[in-house]
Amino acid sequence: MVHAFFNPAQAAIFNEMAPRKDSTFEVHYFGIHGPAATTRAILAISGANFKSVVPDDWAAVKTxxxxxxxPILKEISVDGKEIQIAETDSIERYLARKFGLLGSNAFEGTVINTFISSTNEIAGPVLAKYFAAQDPDNKTEIKAKIFKDSVQPWIAYHEQYLADNGSNGHYVGTAFSLADLQTAFLVKMVVGLWGDVISESNNxxxxxxxxxxxxxxxxxxxTQTETFKALDAMSKQLIGF
Structure with missing residues (x-):
């Protein structure tokens, strides 16, 4: 049986709602920033009406x-139609298209997606190796190797390309893109793990x-909402930043 998320019968509603910006949104994730941080940031900078929903009974929801x-994104239109989107990357790109964060033409979109891909290679599977390590000595060794082999080259390349665009806080032109948001959160993560290896003076x-x-x-x-403050506090408690 086709899972409801993949039912082709939803195509018409998806196509109708995809360009609309007046929907309300629910971001379903645990009570930390985690992979849902970028999704929440997209909605925040776009002025969207959204709320974070933490599952009460994860075992039941998981099935x-x-x-x-x-995370799961739920979008509800002003006339009551509803769609749901699964998987972090799919959610982010759907919202980025909706709110104009993937550039203004094919070239800009491709460049932005290239930077997103580069950043996700660090933020996803590479850093997952560090957080998955249990033995303290092994964790220290993995941390040093990740920085040398992955994070340090990422810093050098991205600093150069951002400087080529005028060091104005954006990868392409002067407008926010999904690549900007991904990098902003990776910078925070890198500083949280390795200290001032990225700083205003050096990078x-x-x-x-x-x-x-x-x-x-x-x-x-x-960031001034009680919801954000609770997510921030729990994130710092669990992973330190």
């Missing part, structure tokens, strides 16, 4: 998910991406 994981272009997001009025408003 209903297409891959047994969250001004990368640092500018982080502070540009943090200065966005919609994002500032989001």
């Amino acid at each position: 209903k998910m297409p891959f047994g994981v969250v 001004p272009a990368l640092w500018k991406v982080k502070v540009t997001l943090e200065a966005n009025p919609g994002y500032v408003a989001w």
Whole structure:
């Protein structure tokens, strides 16, 4: 049986709702920032009406998910239609298209997606190796290897390309893109794990991406909510940043 998420009968509703910006949204994830942080940030800087939903009974919810994981995005139109989207990357790209965060033409979109791919290679499977390690000595060794082999080259390349765009906090032109948001959160993660290996003085272009997001009025408003503060506190408690 086709899972409800993949039922082709939804195509007409998806096509109708995809360009609309007046929907309300629910981001279903655990009570930390985690992989849902970028999704929430997209909605915040875009001025969307959204809320975070933490599953009360994860064991029951898990069985209903297409891959047994969250986040899940639920979108509800003003006339009551509803769609749901699974998987972090799919959610982010859907929202990025909706809110204009994938460039203004095919070239910009391809460049932005290239930077997203490069950043996701670090933020996803590479850092997962560090968080999965249990033995303290092994964890220290893995951490050093990840930095040398993956994070350090990423810093050098992305600092250069951001500088080529004027060190203005964006990868392409002067507008926010999904690549900017991904990098802003990776910078925060890298600083949380390795300290000041990225700093305003040593990596001004990368640092500018982080502070540009943090200065966005919609994002500032989001960080001042009780929901964000609770997510932030739990994230710091569990992983330290």
